[in-house]
Amino acid sequence: MNTESGGLVLVVEHDPAVAELQRRYLAREGFEVETETDPSRAAAAVIRFRPDVVVLDLSTAPLPADLFRRVTDTARPAPVVAVTDPVDPGVARSLGEHHVTRPFGPRVLVGAVADALRRAGPGAPPGVLRAGPVSLDARGRTVTVADRSVALTVTEFDLLEFLMGNAGRVFTREQLLEAAWGPGAGAGSRTVDVHIAQLRAKLGEGSPIRTVRGVGYVLDSI
Template identity: 45%
Template sequence: MTTQPGRGLVLVVEDDPAIAELASLYLRRDGFGVHVEADGGAALATIRRMRPVAIVLDIGLSGMDGIEICRTLRADGDWTPVLFVTARDDELDRLLGLEIGADDYLTKPFSPRELSARVRTVLRRAAGAPSPAETYTAGDVRVDVTQRRVWAGGAEIALTSTEFDLLTHLARRPGQVFSREQLLSSVWGYAASAGTRTVDVHIAQLRGKLGEHSPIRTVRGIGYAADAG
């Protein structure tokens, strides 16, 4: 079912009808149009046809799962914001090792109010905010804040809006160590109670994309820092 978008159309890909309906209810209350798909293959076709502003994507779909859908989109150059919904810890472990390009994730059971708030957050981040001309260097990585572009070892790297903001936050203060709680608050705008593992997921994704040029250093027992250029 689709409703007319106010803030834009959000695609909810979820094979549990009760969860899909609850998520849709709160997204509609926030002024979004909503379309629901329960099948991964159908969802991919819908994304290409309807061009939603954001995708709420369950990982554990039968057939084509959420990770495969997201990787296919990114490989096609489609950077529509994706918020993963996961049901099990082993799904989170899969996320930690993959550079799949998700913008955020929630674990079940989740608050539908929080889901809607996070969709608004990733959309604000994707839109970007006017900023002064800024360029930062961390190791072999250069970040152009004005153009929202990143180069690693001379090659341009495509990042999600969340990955870009996280890298910028670290590169802006080279050598400074940030705890996971500080990064969650500063980059995502969430309280630590929302769970700090999302920071580890996105650090893993960033490192995967930057490869050997990654300047991000783990400080055991504390958090992360970016090496100076």
């Protein structure tokens, strides 16, 4: 993708005024933009919007590298542009290849987003995830197994999308709870088991979700 064809950008920025300014400049360049002003909910926002690139404010994060890893793992293969205050070069290198240091002009950010999308190349996320006979359209929020349409609840869809977007990785119930329900969710880990069981029943024999005894669940990429 490039600025001519646009793309969906998720702006995670703690200052609402700055987030709005970034949104305006990116929209002016042809991007579709969604914003999240609570960096702690960045991973949940990635699951909800499935952006083509994430602009991630790390300036207020207690553990910037930890937040960066969590968002990058969730967003993959979409690139993440890290936004920080001036940091040590060694720290900057740990925050990926796309990095913007405050203060910066809006056009610097637009350039960083465009560069991240260019480097992602044709492998940038198309909005459709597949695992065996299961196909998930993140933009249309639809799921099919072979030619059969499957009706999912909002939470079931978010949980399946997270697993399909991270195929081959084993997640604990606590990690899945945070990913699909968000940080601080009141639901217990047993809720994850119930939703996984419902997902498997709806997907039928084509379900690629596997239990890893003593750990949690993994979606096998077949």
